[in-house]
Amino acid sequence: MFPIVQYQPLRLITQNTLSSTCLKPMFSRAVAFAQTWKSWLSSCPLIGNKNIILMGPPGAGKTTVGRIVGQKLDCPVIDVDDDVLETTWNMSVSEKLQDVGNEQFLEEEGKALLKLSASGSVISLTGSNPMHAASMQHVKRNGLVVYLDVPTAVIMRRLKVMRVDRIVGQGPGVSLKDILQFRKQFYKRWHDIRVLCAAESTPEAIAEKVLDAVKRYQNSESETFISTRASRSGNCKEKDSAKYFSDVVTEGLAPDGGLYVPENGLPKLSAGEWQSLIEATYVERAQVLLERCIHPADIPASTLGEIIGTAYGENFTCSKIAPVRHLTGNQFLLELFHGPTASFKDFALQMMPHIFAYCVPRSCNYLVLVATSGDTGSAVLDGFSRLCDADKQRIAVMSFFPEDGVSQIQKSQMIGCQKENARSIGVKSDFDFCQTAIKQIFTNSDYTGFLTVEYGTALAAANSINWARLLPQIVYHASAYLDLVHQDIIAFGSPVDVCIPTGNFGNILAALYAKMMGIPIRKCICASNENNVLTDFVRTGMYDLRGRRLVPTLSPAVDILKSSNLERYLHLIASGDGQLVSQLYNQLENQGHFQLQKELLDKLQRDVVAGWCSEEDCLAAIHSVYSTTGYILDTHTAVAKVVADRLQDRTCPIIISCTAHYSKFAPAILRALRIAEIKQNPLSQLHLLSSYSPLPPVHWGLLETLKRNENEDHQICAADTTVLMSHIEALIQSHFT
Numbered sequence: 001m002f003p004i005v006q007y008q009p010l011r012l013i014t015q016n017t018l019s020s021t022c023l024k025p026m027f028s029r030a031v032a033f034a035q036t037w038k039s040w041l042s043s044c045p046l047i048g049n050k051n052i053i054l055m056g057p058p059g060a061g062k063t064t065v066g067r068i069v070g071q072k073l074d075c076p077v078i079d080v081d082d083d084v085l086e087t088t089w090n091m092s093v094s095e096k097l098q099d100v101g102n103e104q105f106l107e108e109e110g111k112a113l114l115k116l117s118a119s120g121s122v123i124s125l126t127g128s129n130p131m132h133a134a135s136m137q138h139v140k141r142n143g144l145v146v147y148l149d150v151p152t153a154v155i156m157r158r159l160k161v162m163r164v165d166r167i168v169g170q171g172p173g174v175s176l177k178d179i180l181q182f183r184k185q186f187y188k189r190w191h192d193i194r195v196l197c198a199a200e201s202t203p204e205a206i207a208e209k210v211l212d213a214v215k216r217y218q219n220s221e222s223e224t225f226i227s228t229r230a231s232r233s234g235n236c237k238e239k240d241s242a243k244y245f246s247d248v249v250t251e252g253l254a255p256d257g258g259l260y261v262p263e264n265g266l267p268k269l270s271a272g273e274w275q276s277l278i279e280a281t282y283v284e285r286a287q288v289l290l291e292r293c294i295h296p297a298d299i300p301a302s303t304l305g306e307i308i309g310t311a312y313g314e315n316f317t318c319s320k321i322a323p324v325r326h327l328t329g330n331q332f333l334l335e336l337f338h339g340p341t342a343s344f345k346d347f348a349l350q351m352m353p354h355i356f357a358y359c360v361p362r363s364c365n366y367l368v369l370v371a372t373s374g375d376t377g378s379a380v381l382d383g384f385s386r387l388c389d390a391d392k393q394r395i396a397v398m399s400f401f402p403e404d405g406v407s408q409i410q411k412s413q414m415i416g417c418q419k420e421n422a423r424s425i426g427v428k429s430d431f432d433f434c435q436t437a438i439k440q441i442f443t444n445s446d447y448t449g450f451l452t453v454e455y456g457t458a459l460a461a462a463n464s465i466n467w468a469r470l471l472p473q474i475v476y477h478a479s480a481y482l483d484l485v486h487q488d489i490i491a492f493g494s495p496v497d498v499c500i501p502t503g504n505f506g507n508i509l510a511a512l513y514a515k516m517m518g519i520p521i522r523k524c525i526c527a528s529n530e531n532n533v534l535t536d537f538v539r540t541g542m543y544d545l546r547g548r549r550l551v552p553t554l555s556p557a558v559d560i561l562k563s564s565n566l567e568r569y570l571h572l573i574a575s576g577d578g579q580l581v582s583q584l585y586n587q588l589e590n591q592g593h594f595q596l597q598k599e600l601l602d603k604l605q606r607d608v609v610a611g612w613c614s615e616e617d618c619l620a621a622i623h624s625v626y627s628t629t630g631y632i633l634d635t636h637t638a639v640a641k642v643v644a645d646r647l648q649d650r651t652c653p654i655i656i657s658c659t660a661h662y663s664k665f666a667p668a669i670l671r672a673l674r675i676a677e678i679k680q681n682p683l684s685q686l687h688l689l690s691s692y693s694p695l696p697p698v699h700w701g702l703l704e705t706l707k708r709n710e711n712e713d714h715q716i717c718a719a720d721t722t723v724l725m726s727h728i729e730a731l732i733q734s735h736f737t
Helices: 024-043 062-073 080-089 093-100 101-113 133-140 152-161 176-190 203-218 245-249 270-273 281-293 303-312 345-349 352-359 375-385 390-393 406-417 431-442 446-456 467-486 506-516 533-540 566-573 578-591 598-606 617-628 635-647 662-672 681-690 701-710 722-737
Strands: 051-055 077-078 122-124 143-149 193-196 225-226 258-261 325-330 331-335 365-371 396-402 423-426 457-461 496-501 519-527 542-544 594-595 606-612 654-657 715-717
Touching: 024 654, 051 062, 051 133, 051 203, 051 270, 051 457, 062 077, 062 122, 062 203, 077 080, 080 093, 080 101, 080 122, 080 331, 080 715, 093 101, 101 133, 101 423, 133 143, 143 176, 143 457, 143 467, 152 176, 176 303, 176 331, 193 203, 193 281, 193 606, 225 245, 245 352, 245 457, 258 566, 270 467, 281 303, 281 467, 303 352, 325 467, 325 617, 331 467, 331 496, 331 635, 345 375, 345 467, 345 542, 352 396, 365 375, 365 431, 365 722, 375 396, 375 423, 396 406, 396 431, 396 722, 406 423, 406 681, 406 701, 423 722, 431 446, 431 467, 431 722, 446 457, 457 496, 457 722, 467 496, 467 506, 467 654, 496 506, 496 594, 496 635, 506 519, 519 533, 519 635, 533 542, 533 598, 533 606, 606 635, 617 635, 617 662, 635 654, 635 662, 662 681, 662 701, 681 701, 715 722
Parallel strands: 051 122, 051 143, 077 122, 143 193, 331 654, 365 396, 365 457, 396 423, 423 715, 496 519, 496 654, 519 606
Antiparallel strands: 225 258, 325 331, 542 594
């Protein structure tokens, strides 16, 4: 059998992922399976006696590409139309369709394909084959299905030239465009590999891409991850100790305290590939990009598609998921608050729990820990509470937040999002303490070993230190640019700037990664509030925490002094020099500061500029924008707006990340709008805001959460790591034992 596993990852967690005695039997089987699979791949030619199966809509070029691939591999080529259907029926396909009609044709076509027996061949399917489940299961058993993904607009033009105005399955009153769109669900279900086919791509170029995609599928060992603090010599590891996507999702933080990054960087799409996504939906863009970044040995394409569909389905109130709205002049807002908890964190945390549940072994329980400065808490609690019952029984989550460092509505929301497997703890300190404490707990091998041996429970992370948290954020930055092209604001290739309110550096890092993958972002503008350590760093190269105290502000999500994801960016501009990154962060930990070399600072400043905003300017921006446009910015977006006004040169559009819904910060908004009477009850504050008929409306999810959980309470603990550990153990005892 060709080693395709449709419902479980081919890459299983390696034995060094966890040292739990409860996991060793499972790991021995997993490692044996992984070694067998990898041995098979290394001993076989590109396809051996298996088939490459080309799938796609009519007009995708399957027949022509198939012949070229067959010539390159020196193997037989089977065109299902010519070599299977017409020889079986003794009549042309068009005659058969006219004879039996649409519905019966699909059945007859499927029966003919079920009789096909081939090996070591390239098979070009018909456009309608994927609509017959039994026949697709039959051919898939002995082959690899490659989806030639051609934009619908391109297919429409080709079919017009071919004088085709109707295709199989197209009933009365159904347009050609609609039936092509309808068929995509079947292509999505069956493909193992996707090849993006740009409008100008020649059949020869597409054939090369098919072969490259098949090689990538087979050569999974090339897509490994390393720690940002690994020495260059440490990067050349034994195969058994290599880290893959499944491993880093499970582990979160590297054992040396660093963060995981792809060893060979992120894939880069060509301009033509990006342009093929201009007409695509957000979900379609997400699947294409994440398939490129997650090897199918970790999550098969069909499973990844199901996860993405679940994450960005009914949970989001806007069908566009992340719409781009014109604000004023050359400024555009990327609205990232349409998810269930009203912040940009939903984009990762509606998806990451399902990725996590799929990747981790089922023979152990997991407690996911998260530190939050406000928005992450409710997003992670909501996301993990949406897992299926079986997964909720083995996966729980605990969120730690600064008790006095979040807005009242954020706190009420976190309390309201608590479920049987999701708990929230207020800590009498700031976010930096919460984040540092969690890192210390993860690197305390005695404690984590005790939890594993005593309770059969492993710890995992859901902060943006986890790669699976960061990866989905790349999508919306890319999607925003494509939306501007789709709206004819810019032509593809024209630059844009982005301005992002920044605390932990994850969101802005995702934009920088989108730039690396080929999106023409000129400058990333890092916007800080009065906790402006990042502004100083970008301008001078000096990261200096000496004498700094965290200042509570009206934009609490960026009330952060230690920006975790900055480490990933420094590793990137240092060309993977983990030893240097380790030295910098050891100095920061021990001495409270470090200075970036001039060469690296120059690299950083080519990509990033920075500014900060006072509390007064933040409130003034909210008032000014509302007065002139009727639109209400939240406090974080207002920070970005102020900084964008100061730093943009107005030679290109600027996309401002609208990272949260203003409803979460009602007292500050009411104050900015100069509404005198501000009630203390969060629900009353939202009702008051709603009475002003604001744009956009008050977030429905917040209202519903507050209504349901108005009187719920939560636990509060001292700023002591041992106290946090006791809360962790208590949840493990109550949920898993």
